Each structure stands twice: as structure tokens, then as C-alpha cells.
Amino acid sequence: MSHMTETVHGGLDPSELAELGIDPAGVLDFSANINPLGPPPGVRQALESVDVAAYPDRRCGALTGALAHGIGVGPERVLVGNGSTELIHLLARAYGGRGVRAVVFAPAFGEYAAAIGIAGGGVVQVEAYEADGFCWDVHRGLEAIAREQPALVFIGVPNNPTGVSMGQADVQKLAEATRGVGLLVLDEAYRAFAESPLDSRPLLATDHVVLLRSMTKDYALPGLRLGYMVAAADVVERTRRLQPPWSVNGMAQAAGLAALQDEGHLAKAREEVRRGKTYLMGELEALGLTPLPSDANFVTVKVGDGSEVRTRLLAKGMAVRDCASFGMPAYVRIAVRRESDCRGLIAALAQVVAGG
Numbered sequence: 001m002s003h004m005t006e007t008v009h010g011g012l013d014p015s016e017l018a019e020l021g022i023d024p025a026g027v028l029d030f031s032a033n034i035n036p037l038g039p040p041p042g043v044r045q046a047l048e049s050v051d052v053a054a055y056p057d058r059r060c061g062a063l064t065g066a067l068a069h070g071i072g073v074g075p076e077r078v079l080v081g082n083g084s085t086e087l088i089h090l091l092a093r094a095y096g097g098r099g100v101r102a103v104v105f106a107p108a109f110g111e112y113a114a115a116i117g118i119a120g121g122g123v124v125q126v127e128a129y130e131a132d133g134f135c136w137d138v139h140r141g142l143e144a145i146a147r148e149q150p151a152l153v154f155i156g157v158p159n160n161p162t163g164v165s166m167g168q169a170d171v172q173k174l175a176e177a178t179r180g181v182g183l184l185v186l187d188e189a190y191r192a193f194a195e196s197p198l199d200s201r202p203l204l205a206t207d208h209v210v211l212l213r214s215m216t217k218d219y220a221l222p223g224l225r226l227g228y229m230v231a232a233a234d235v236v237e238r239t240r241r242l243q244p245p246w247s248v249n250g251m252a253q254a255a256g257l258a259a260l261q262d263e264g265h266l267a268k269a270r271e272e273v274r275r276g277k278t279y280l281m282g283e284l285e286a287l288g289l290t291p292l293p294s295d296a297n298f299v300t301v302k303v304g305d306g307s308e309v310r311t312r313l314l315a316k317g318m319a320v321r322d323c324a325s326f327g328m329p330a331y332v333r334i335a336v337r338r339e340s341d342c343r344g345l346i347a348a349l350a351q352v353v354a355g356g
């Protein structure tokens with residue numbers, strides 16, 4: 001399967017807003033799922049001290065060391081990337097390629113299939129269905145792995161856009177099934193906000209499981225781009241060889257280091273997400289809608305025509321993600337922001353639902 005069309009993503013699109021005559025400064029963005037508190041305060045100060053006339057550390061040595069120390073692994077097991085998206089593409093090139101198959105647990109973040117397609121490989125999807133609350137039947141996953149012998153298996157935990165987290169026992173089964181077959185890539189982009197995050201310890205003890213994490217999401221740095229993976233040293237090395245030099249710029253490295261030093265920021269953000277999510281779920285239900293249960297910092301809800309609802313909300317200065325590109329055209333995905341912002345969204349959505 002080839003993927004030559006551009007992948008759809010959340011985040012504001014300046015050209016779309018210009019066409020609609022909407023001032024981006026007046027739009028609240030619920031379409032990208034990032035830390036609702038913004039970056040930790042120390043990040044701005046750290047950015048000011050970066051010498052932009054110097055090349056950044058190609059190895060991201062200080063940041064890699066700090067991340068590895070926090071996780072309890074050696075630095076040879078961590079690779080920092082220009083967002084976790086870069087790492088998805090590097091993994092697809094390092095382990096995919098012409099004639100190579102990958103299994104994607106779907107509906108899923110669009111870059112897995114895009115990266116595999118660009119690398120020349122083929123994607124086999126293991127679908128989760130609405131009738132099952134978008135929870136996967138792990139046996140179908142195990143069958144697909146046995147049948148396809150994929151070089152790569154991608155699964156989001158928690159998953160975008162459904163908010164479902166596969167349980168530890170099922171993840172362990174997938175890890176067993178992929179041993180000696182290929183790499184199991186667990187995309188933990190939303191781990192920091194998960195109510196039941198995976199226990200990484202047994203997964204880090206294997207040499208074919210890759211954990212992908214996004215500091216873009218954790219610390220609200222999408223404009224800088226920062227992500228990392230934790231894997232066996234040989235997987236890190238094989239992937240790193242394909243990474244262009246200076247891929248992770250100096251500002252992103254400095255921001256990441258400063259963010260890691262602020263231990264309270266994530267805890268505060270989790271609390272904010274918990275409050276905002278409880279509010280959103282309750283109010284969506286009060287509007288007669290049925291949001292999917294979510295283990296992440298976003299809520300996905302069936303609204304009828306997702307594209308129509310998105311357009312009408314955008315005209316009211318509220319950007320949500322329409323889920324058509326995930327194969328879920330009846331749904332929109334709403335990032336959890338501060339409760340005061342969520343109040344604005346619910347007021348706008350109440351008007352849209354009422355036909356206004």
C-alpha cells in the first residue's frame with residue numbers, strides 16, 4: 001500500500017484559517033493533544049541562553065543522559081529525535097522497506113502507515129470496532145503477527161484517536177508473539193497523561209520492544225519538536241545511523257533539559273487534565289452525546305457528521321479534530337485544555353448541537 005497523500009494532523013492550519021477569514025489569535029486549539037499548562041516556566045529562560053550561532057550537539061548527549069538516568073537505563077538505549085514522528089520514520093526506514101510488512105493496530109496515528117508506505121513496505125491493520133468500544137481483540141493481533149511475520153508492529157498506548165489503552169497482560173502477549181519476528185513499537189506519546197500507564201520494566205528487559213515517547217506532548221513543545229525512543233542498544237544504533245546530523249536543534253535540546261528539571265510541572269498538568277476531562281465528559285453527556293472512555297488527555301465523541309461539526313465550531317473560534325482520516329467520520333477528538341477553555345468549547349458545541 002502506498003501513501004503518497006499528505007497525512008492529516010491536528011493543530012491549526014494557517015492557510016485554512018486565512019481562507020475562512022479567521023484570525024488564528026482568536027482560536028482555541030483543541031485539535032492537538034498537548035500539556036494544557038504549556039511549557040514549564042524554566043523553558044523560556046533556557047531558550048534565551050541558547051547560542052543559535054553554534055551547531056547543536058549531534059548526539060544530544062546531555063538530554064540523552066538525563067532521560068536515560070530518569071528511566072534507569074544506559075544512554076546507549078535512548079535515541080532523541082525531532083519529535084517522535086522523526087523516530088517513527090527512521091524506524092520504518094531501518095526495519096521496513098520494499099516487500100516488508102508491518103502490522104498497525106487501528107484506528108491509529110496516521111504516521112505509522114505513512115512512514116511504512118514511504119519506506120516501501122506494506123501495512124496490515126488489526127482493526128478495533130465501535131461495537132467493542134474500540135478495544136482490540138488481542139487474539140486477532142496475535143494471529144496477524146503469526147500470519148504476516150511483520151518486521152514492525154505499531155500500537156498506541158494510550159491510543160490516538162480512541163483513548164483506549166491495551167492492558168499490560170495483552171501487551172505482554174504481543175511482546176511474546178513478536179519475539180524473534182520483529183520489533184514491537186509501543187507509542188507512548190500520551191503516557192504522561194494516562195490514568196493507567198504501562199509498567200515499562202518487563203518491556204525494557206526485552207530486546208525487541210521499542211518505547212516511543214513525546215516531549216512535544218509532555219511539555220507543550222510542538223513548535224520545537226522533541227521525542228525519544230527507548231530500545232535495545234543495537235536498535236538505537238541502527239536507527240540513529242539514518243538520522244540526519246543536527247536533526248534535534250539546540251533550542252529543543254535546551255528546552256528538554258530544562259523541562260526535565262521541573263518535576264512538579266507534569267504532576268500539575270495531570271491534575272488539570274483530570275479536572276478538565278471530568279468536566280468535558282459530564283457536559284458532553286449532558287448534551288446527549290456519548291464520549292468514548294479515555295485513558296488519555298483527549299476525549300473522542302460521536303457527533304453525527306464530524307467534519308460539519310468541526311467546521312461550525314471553527315467558525316466560533318474552537319478547533320477540534322475531525323476523525324474522518326482515522327476512518328471514524330462520525331467522531332471528533334477534543335484535547336483536554338484548562339477547565340475555563342473547556343467551558344468555552346462546551347458553550348459553542350451546545351449551540352452547534354442545537355443547530356446554531
Ligand SMILES: Cc1ncc(COP(=O)(O)O)c(C=O)c1O
Pocket residue numbers: 082083084085086109156159160187189213214215216217222225226227
Ligand atoms: C500517537 C502519536 N504518536 C506520535 C505523535 C507525534 O508526536 P511528536 O510531536 O513527538 O512528533 C502524535 C502526535 O499527534 C501522536 O498522536
